[in-house]
Amino acid sequence: MTSQFKAEVFQNQYLPQGFGEIHAIMTITSEDVVETSATSNGDRLFGIICDTSGSMQSDNSSSKQTTKILAAKQAIIKLIQLMPENTYFFVVTGASDAKVIVPVVLATPHNKERAINLVRNIDANGTTAISTWLAEALAQFNKMPNAIRQALLLTDGQNDKGDDRALLAVLERCEGVFQCDCRGVGTDWKVAQLQQISHKLLGTTDIIPDAQGIEADFQQILLKAMSKNISDVNLRLWTPQGARTVFCKQVSPDIVDLTGRGKSVKPQIVDYPTGSWGKGESRDYHFCIEVQPGKVGDEMLAGRASLIYTLNGVETKITEAKILAIWTDEEAKSTKIDRRVAHYTGQAELAHSIQEGLEARAQGNFEVATAKLGKAVQLAHQSGNEATAKLLRKVVDVEDANTGTVRLKREVAASDAMALETRSTKTTRIPKSNQ
Template sequence: DAGDREAIPAPRRPQRSPAPKEPNAPLDDIAGNFVCDCRGVGTDWEVAELRQIAHALLGSVDIVAEPADLAADFAAMTEAAMSKAVADVGLRLWTPQGARIEFVKQVEPTLDDLTEMGARIDAQSIEYPTGAWGSETRSYHVKLRVPPAGVGDKMLACRAQLVASGPKGSDVVLGKARVLAVWTDDATLSTAIDPTVAHYTGQAELADAIHAGLAARRAGDVETATQKLGRAVALATQSGHEDAVNLLAGVVEVEDAVQGTVRLKSRVSAIDEMTLDTRSTVTKRVSRRTGL
C-alpha cells in the first residue's frame, strides 16, 4: 500500500554537510524504500538541500511559511498520499540496438531530471522510478539518439511503458506509448519543434532563470539578477503561468511583463524569496497534450 510507505519530514533547521559529496550517501541507502514529501517550516532551512532529498526519494517539496499552518498542510499531504493507490511505478524505456537515451525528465506537474536514476533491466531496456501514483497525469520529456538512416526511412525509436509490480513479482503495464523516428530532407519538418516540447522547454528555462536570478541577487549582482528575473517574468507571462508571475512579484517590481522589464525590490522578505525558489519547478500544464 502506497500510504504505508510515505514519509513527510518538516525540517526547521538547516541540514549542514561536512563535505559536498556526503549528503548523497545516506539518501542512496534509503532511496526506493519509501516516498518522501518534504516541507520546510519558516525560513531557517535550505531550499536546495530539501529539494535534493525530495528528488532522491521521489517526493514533493514545498514551504510552510507559518508553523501554525503545518497541521493543515500535513493533513492535505496525508490525504494526497493515501489517494495514491499504485506504489513503485516505473517508466520503462526500450530502445533498439544502436540507439541510446540522452535524458529523461519529468516536466509536469513539476520539473525533475530522472536521467541518472535509471536502472538497466536488460540490454535494451532502462527503467526510471516515478514513485507512487494516484488518479493523475504526468508528462515526461525523453531525448533519444538513433543510428543514421536514409531519407524516407522509418524506425521504432522507443517503446515506453508505465510498469508496476504485480502478483508474485510479475509486471503490470499501466500505460504505453511508441516513439517513431522518420528521416526527412524537408528542412521545415526537421527544424519544427513540437508545441508540447516547446512549452515544457520554456518551463525549464523559466525555472533556470529564477534560480540564476535569485543566486545573483544573493551575491549582490544587481545587473544579472535583474536580467534573469526579468526573463523569468516574461516567460511566465507568455506561458500563462500566473502562479509564477505572482511569486516573482514578491521580489521584483514589474514594469513590462511581456518584455520582462523589471526592477529589483529593495526589501524582500525571506518568505517571499524562499517560496519563489521552492515553487520554481512547478510547471504550467500545456493546453493541448501531444506527448506521453
Template sequence: MAKFSKSSVPRFSVEVYQNEFLPEGGREVNAIVTVTATGGGTTGGIPLPGASSGPADPPGRNPDAAVVIMVDCSGSMDYPPTKMRNARDATSAAVDTLRDGVAFAVVAGTHVAKEIYPGGGGLAIADAATRAQAKNALRKLSAGGGTAIGTWLGLADRLLSSVDVTIRHGILLTDGRNEHETPEELRAALDACAGRFTCDARGVGTDWVVKEVTAIASALLGTADIVADPAGLAADFTAMMENAMGKEVADVSLRLWTPVGVEILFVKQVAPTVEDLTERRTEATVRAGDYPTGSWGDESRDYHVCVRVPEAGLGQEMLAARVSLILPAPDGTSPPLPHGLVRAVWTDDMAASTAINPQVAHYTGQAELAQVIQQGLEARKSGDIDGATAKLGRAVKLASDSGNTDTAKLLSKVVDVVDAATGTVRLKAKVADADEMTLDTRSTKTVRVKK
C-alpha cells in the same frame, strides 16, 4: 520488489506528443509522454496475477500502506514557542487523516531519531484507539537538541520495512539547517532510502536550507514545499496525508527501449514538477532501461524524452524509442500495460521539419523557467545584480508566455515587473526571506500545456 493493493491497480494510459519529422542531417528527437492513471482501487483497474477476486477497496481508500511522520524537535523549534505547538497540531491533523488499517508511526527528530509512537521498533495500525493514543503522545513533544536528518530517515526506513505493505511513505518536517551531520552523511542516508519509500518534505519558517529539503524530496520521489507561517502546517499536513492515502501502487517505472545506434540524451519528468531522471536509469535488458516514478494514485504526469538517432536519408523513417510502464508483480511478471512510440521521419518538407510541437515547446520552456529562477536567485545572493536581473527577467517572460500565473506571482515579490512580455524587470531593493525561499522551493512546479 513492487507490490500491489489487493484487487487492482489504476488503469494506465500512455500518449506521445512530438513532431516526428527531421530535416536532412537531423538527429535530435524530442517527445512529451503523458502518463495517466485512473480507477485505482476500483474494479476499473488492471487485475493482477494472483490477485484476490474479492471486492475492491472503496475509491481513495488503501489500508495496504504504511506512513511514518518525522517531526523536527530540535531546539530551534522553540523559537517562537508557537512553532512547536503548530507542529504538534499539524501532526495530530495528519494522524486524524489516516485511513483505518494503515500502519503508522511518529518519529521525533533531533541529533538523534526517537520513535515516540507506538514505540518498540514497530508500527501501530490506525483505528480510533491508536489515533487517540498517538495524539496523546504528541502532547508530550518538546524542543531541544540538534538536527541530523539522515538519522530520522534511517529510522523511518527501518520502521517502514518492518511491515509487508504496498505503499511506504514518509512525511518530514524541519525548521533548520542539518547541522549535526555532514552533507555526505545525509546523501548516504538518502541513497540508502531511495526506492524503499517515498517522502514529502516541508520546511517551516525561514531558517532552513532550500536545497536540503528539495534534495530529500527529489531523492525519495516526493514533494517539497515551504510553510512560511507555522499556522499553516495543519492544513498542509492534512493535504499531504490525503495525497498519501490516495496512492494505490508503488515502484512504477518508465521503461525506455531504444534500437541500436540511438543515444538517450535525457529523460525528465516535466509535470507536475521538473525532475531529471536521466541518471537514475537502471538497466533492464540489453536495449532498455527503467526510470523510477514512485507511487501512483489517480493522476497524470508528463515526461520529456530526448534521443539522438543515427543519420538517415530523406524519406527514411525509424522507431526512435518505445516508452512503456513497468509494474513488476510479486511473481516477477508484469501485467500488460500500454506503451507509446517515438518516431523519426526524414523529409525535405521544411514546413514539416521546422514545426515545433506545442507540448515539447511548452515543457522546454517550463524546464528553462525552473533553471533560470534558481540561477537568478544564486546570482542575487552573490551580488551579481546584472546577472540576477537578466535571469529573473527571462523567468518573468517564460512564466508570462506559458501562463504559469502562480510562478509569475512569486516572481513579482522578488522583482518589479516593467514589461512581462519582454522580460524587463528591476530587482527589488528588499525582499522578504519567505518570499525568496518560496520562489526557490516552488521553482520546479510547472503548469500543464493547454490542449
C-alpha cells in the same frame, strides 16, 4: 489491478537528413472513472518524521503565541485523527538522534488514542542530524515492503555540517523503499538540502512560512498520499542500438530530471522511477533521444516508453507508447516544432532562469539577477504560468512582462525568495483553449 492508464505521445516525428535528435512529450493519465479499491496488496503505510531539535522550541516570527514544536505536535495529532482506519502509520522524531515515538501500527481508534498521547509528550532539544531520522524511518518502512510507503518530513533548520556524508549514505538506502515529501517551517532551513532529500525520495519540497500553516499543509499531504493506489511504478524506455538518451524529465506537474536516475534493466532498456500513482493523476514526461540518422524515407522506432509496476517480483506493463523518427527532405515537415515540446522546453528554461537569477541575487550580482529574473517573468507571462508569475512579482517589480523588463525589489522577505526557489519547478500545461 484494475487501474487504467492511458499514454499519449506528442512529437514531430520528421527529421531532416543527417539529424538524429528526437524530442517527445508523453502524457500519462490514470483514469479516475475506474474505481480502484485495492492497493498493490491492500496496505498503505504513512510515516511522520518530525524535527524536535532545540530550535523548534522557538517562537514563530509572526505568531508569538505558538512555538513551532507546539504547532507541529498539533498538526501531527490532527493527521493521526484523520488517518483512515485501514492505514498503517508511525511517528519518528529527530534531533541529534532519532526516536521512534510510535512504531508501525494500524490506525484503529485505540491505536490512534495511544499514539496521540505519546505525541503530546514530545519535547524538543538537541541539534539536527537528519540521517538518523531517515534511518529510523527506513527501519519502520522495511516492516511492510509491499504496502504503499510514503512519508512526510518536517524540519525548521539546517542539517548539522557533520551529517552530510551520513545523509547521502542513508538516502541511497532509502531510495526506492519509500517516498518522502519535505516541508521546511520558517526560513532558517536550506532549500537545496531538503530538495536533495525529496528528489531522491520522489517527493516535493515546500516552505511553510508560518507555523500556523503546518496543519493545513500536512492535511493536504495526507490527502494526496491516501489517493495513491499503485506504487513502485517505473517508466521503462527501450531505445534502439547506438541511441543515447540525452534526457528524460518529468515536466508536469513539476520538473524532475530523471536522466541520472535510470537503472539499466538490460541492453537498450532503462527504468526510471516514478513512485506511486493515484487515480485521476496525470503527468507529462519529456524525452530527448539521439539516434543514428537514417536515410530519407526511413522510419525508425526511436523509443518505446512503457509504465511498469512490480509487485512481489512480478512485472506488469500498464501502458505503452511509441516515439518515432521519420527522415524526410521536406523542410516544411522537419522544421515544425511540436507545441507541447516547445511549451515544456520553455517551462524548463523558466525554472532554470529563476534558479540562476536567485543565485546571482544571493551573490550580489544584481545585473545577472535582473536579466535572468526578467527572462523568467517573460517566459512565465508567455506560457500563462500565473502561479510562478505571482511568486516572481514578490521578488521583482515588473515594468513590462512582454519584454521581461524588471527591477529587483530592494526589500524581499526571505520567505518569498524561498517560496520562489522551491516552487520554480512547478509547470503549467498548455491552456485548453489553445488546443
